[in-house]
Amino acid sequence: MPFHSFSFLMTQSPYLHIVKVAIPIPVNHLFDYLLTDNSLTVQPGARVLVPFGRNKKIGFVVNSANHEVKPNFGLKSIIKVLDHPALISHDDFQFLSWASRYYHYPLGEVFATAFPVALRKGKTVQYSQTKYYQLSDRGKCLNPQQLKRSPKQKQLFELFMTEKQALSTQYLNQYDKNWRSAANALVHKQLLTIVYDLPSPPVNTEPPLSANNQQQQAINQLIQQLNHFSVTLLAGITGSGKTEVYMQVIQQVLEGGKQVIVLLPEITLTPQLEARFRRRFSVQLSLSHSRLTESQRHTAWMSMQQGHSAILLGTRSALFTPLQKPGLIILDEEHDSSFKQQQGFRFSARDLAIMRGKFLDIPVILGSATPSLESLHNVEKRRYQLLTLSERAGQASQPEFLLLDIRNQSLMNGLSKPLIKRIQQTLAKKEQVLLFLNRRGYAPVLICHSCSWVARCLHCETSLVIHYDDNILRCHHCGHQQSLLHCCPDCQATSLDSLGIGTEKVEKGLHQLFPNHSVCRLDRDSTKTKGSLEENLRQINQGEIDIILGTQMLAKGHHFPQVTLVALLDVDSGLFSIDFHAIEKLAQLIIQVAGRSGRAEKSGQVILQTRQPHHPLLTILLKEDYLSFAKNALAERQQAQLPPFSFQALIRVYAKTEDSSVLFLQQVGGLIQQLSFDNLQVLGPVPAPMAKRAGYYHFQLLLQHSQRRSLQALLDQLVPQLYAIKLTQKIRWSIDIDPIDLY
């Protein structure tokens, strides 16, 4: 630090204003800066531009305090305070701080994920002019009398009048005595803060649908508790009208002048739902999801922050959008795993939605036809209230399930004889068939029939998948691909064979079996070109397609009314998985898939091909219902002391060599032992199931404890030590709290 700064400090007051700043970089500590401009104040959560190394960075104020002068030459000064006041509320500041602590993820990075990219980069907030012009459009020379019925403008006017004295006439003349332009300019210069009231009733353009008894009860119950925090699990079978319940509750929230966030899984964010919301409500609605541009998401964020918009429909990260007047958070399809972020800041939007509801003291509604076991357990523990919708709108009956035993059956391209017969019968009735297989490509293995050589990925520990469509072999883990071989590179034999089945192969088989029927294959490969999925869905709904074949991408969001036969070609992979979540996910998939088909007059049939026809949980699911399944599955979890009856954290590591990955986790294991926590289970280090991926060796260490608090207390001590571990070889590690994919 140059000498002149020293003399500068000495001439100042004996106190220094030191600000703790969270910088979005992967370190677990904060950085101290001086606030040298005495006229400035900083609020927690405000963005600041600070010198960092040889660069400048945007950080977030954590706290600031006056400290007695200590000759500390290491501190630099804040260059610029970008937000006054902060763009997020104090409640949200607390919420984000909590999230950082819970997920053991650096505070600066957590803050960064809550802000749109432009704001992370330091864009200064320009209060959107277009919005203000919208306000002024209604009349040219309003006076307070005329503003009686325009509370928003009245508020703006009154605020302006109180500030007016402080302004010069010249300043006002500059704006042609137009109070609105002048007020806008003030807001623009951040001299005036406007708090907008949300659009008041009438809120809805299209009248609500009439609710059935159950719906009405749910609506009444929810409306009664709108003013405080509560969590409600709305368990409603497909077609029971959950969305109508949401909408009627939302209407109440809007009439109270408050805002709503509706979170949806990645794939389900369909234009249909948006259209339905737009038809119903006349208030401003915003969207936030990955298919929008960064600037669109930024606009949505600001609209909610400013209170111009009243409803936000979005995915996972839309949860962090600030609200001028928080009213309600809805998370639909709460069981969906896309609510868990799987990279970087590995948060669960579902769990964080509940915490945000707690910090903001607003209700949270979780909805699903197949609630997660965690949520049902929380109902059991009376942490959540359960509301059930079991009546289907209309007269639709539940589909009929059939477990098809395929042991000792010869399969033709993945299809058993009884299934083929059912398909024939369905097609004869001119109804559609929907087939699921969660494996892309032609076959997962290319093997030499004479020497048993297998085509393997050079970078991963897996076999290459045959794709005849593109005439290549492709690795589904790292994307590596090479041209298809025609003779064995080991023994030169030309007897290369395929093993196993993928959607391409099933498609080929279907063409052979049903040459006079149209088949449509929908997977990531066949829908690569933009719009092709939409075109295929259109053809299906027009009845131009007889057999639909697809991966799990079809299980959500889409509905096929003309389908009366659904078959899952291979459920066993779900039953044999080492991950204890697999059976829960399979059950949810089965019920969701069943909900894709039929409606009203045509009841559907769902066939599951399996080699485990007597699997107890599967039998309960099909003979009884999802809730019975869940009850039994939870009993099994309790027996095994697995979540939600215990709590887990997974430490993952990867490195270029196996040794350095293992060495790191061994050191971690040693640190854990030194901390000597009672009843802590440590599993590993073990290789991750796909240990070698894209040239890196992945290993993991699973920590489990019966008490969440104890596990957190351990991590509080352990994580800072992880940052300090020094190894000769470079490794990358991460912590996953409440992991959902253990493998």
Place this chain on the structure above:
DNA sequence: AGCACGCCGACT
């Protein structure tokens, strides 16, 4: 995360 410093291979 960036970005600089630092020690080993193919080039004027």
Place this chain on the structure above:
DNA sequence: GTCGGCGTGCTC
């Protein structure tokens, strides 16, 4: 003898 590879370490 240098240019540059990315491996390591630091940022208030």
